[in-house]
Amino acid sequence: xxxxxxxxxxxxxxxxxxxxxxxxxxxxxxxxxxxxxxxxxxxxxxxxxxxxxxxxxxxxxxxxxxxxxxxxxxxxxxxxxxxxxxxxxxxxxxxxxxxxxxxxxx
Numbered sequence: 245x246x247x248x249x250x251x252x253x254x255x256x257x258x259x260x261x262x263x264x265x266x267x268x269x270x271x272x273x274x275x276x277x278x279x280x281x282x283x284x285x286x287x288x289x290x291x292x293x294x295x296x297x298x299x300x301x302x303x304x305x306x307x308x309x310x311x312x313x314x315x316x317x318x319x320x321x322x323x324x325x326x327x328x329x330x331x332x333x334x335x336x337x338x339x340x341x342x343x344x345x346x347x348x349x350x
Contacts, residue, residue, distance in 0.1 A: 279292045294306075
């Protein structure tokens with residue numbers, strides 16, 4: 245009986261590792277929210293986001309002034325785990341304001 249339980253637990257751990265590895269390898273996105281921002285009228289700003297799962301804090305540098313002025317704490321964010329690519333939205337399911345890879349408007 246103990247051996248069967250151990251095998252089941254090991255199988256579940258192995259499956260969890262496989263799923264996490266695949267998610268990382270495919271650069272999966274997780275939900276996040278804007279925590280803070282630091283904007284400048286004369287150049288790019290920075291936006292700090294925090295993921296809902298795992299609580300990862302990340303600061304996006306080089307945010308265009310137009311997007312930085314528009315984004316507000318609590319706005320929806322899509323954060324890619326491996327690449328740290330970050331997309332800032334005005335709301336969940338709303339308009340994309342800034343993509344750390346492509347710039348304004350995604």
